[in-house]
Amino acid sequence: MSRKITIRVPASTSNIGPGFDVLGATLSLHLTLTATLSPTLQSVSITYTGNNPHTVPLTVLDNLITRTASYIAAVHNVSLPPMDLHIDNPIPLGRGLGSSGAAVVAGVILANQACQLGLSKDRMLDFCLVIEGHPDNITASLIGGFCASYLAASVEQEHRELHELEKSGKLIPKLNGVANGSVGLPVPPIENIGRYVRLPLSKAIRAVVIIPKFELSTKLARSVLPDVYPRADVVFNLQRLAVLTSALCAEVPSPDIVYTAMQDKIHQHYRQHLVPGLPQILALTPQDLPGLLGICVSGAGPTVLALATGNFEEIGAKVQGIWTSSVGADGKPIESEVLILDVLKDGASWESVDL
């Protein structure tokens, strides 16, 4: 019998100022994956529409979605069944809106559905976390809402080991080997490594995201961060993070409190040389732009997130204007796109229909 699986995974914005690797919010922009499984098919084929259609690999062990799904299948001693897979992805790649997190979530759900593994949402979260390595964007995309999260136990170690295996080329041969039935299985992550709470974000808040035309890989943006921080900077972030989580949940959020609580000293400053114009953008205040609550880098950047209760177009245009008068790495003004998005309560969803 043939089967059609449809999976929708939302984009995310994470960090939200002081909440580096902690805070994430689900955005109203979705990746849609459609898989048609049929006994008449011989292999997994992939087609892609959406952002950066020429750079996304379409081979199973290179594409992040199918590579993730292959790993999950291999852990369970099965391989992905033949299917026609179509990815429609409007989430811009390498911009700090969680495209890789959404792809990993989609891959885990795909394996769970296609191979009928019966994994719970929390177990799927374990797999997503061990692949992505940090919980903020993954939790927002899979679980949904305005989330605060952390990793329990030694997941960071497991994440490093998985990537060491991948770097050394051992993971993919293992997966190939599993498909041929000849080698041992990759090890599953330990159970229950994700911890999160969903916070009741004020209904008045919308997310204005200003997306520049250039990419910044999360890997690069993480590599410029120091290993050790001055105590005063850590305390600065902790104080603001605690206040921010509550201030953003007030029925009528205070721009004065949110704006100062969205300041950060542990990631944005270290990344600012990768995003021209950033200091000037982050200096915009609610006094300059009524309706603005706070402004920060979205995820690992380079997108800027403005949380606001009104005046959305003007806020977007102001940031766009600063980028137009800044010079990018190619010596040209930085072009950008503005999206005004909602923070959604729901994360990924899926359905499977017999044809």
Ligand SMILES: Nc1ncnc2c1ncn2[C@@H]1O[C@H](COP(=O)(O)OP(=O)(O)O)[C@@H](O)[C@H]1O
């Ligand atoms: N839908 C997708 N299908 C396949 N690969 C994807 C998809 N989305 C993201 N990726 C991979 O993830 C990379 C971007 O990840 P990353 O640097 O973490 O940026 P982001 O901030 O967008 O998550 C892309 O270059 C691509 O390799």
Ligand SMILES: N[C@@H](CCOP(=O)(O)O)C(=O)O
């Ligand atoms: N906390 C991470 C978030 C990365 O999010 P992404 O949307 O850029 O993938 C970080 O800041 O590195």
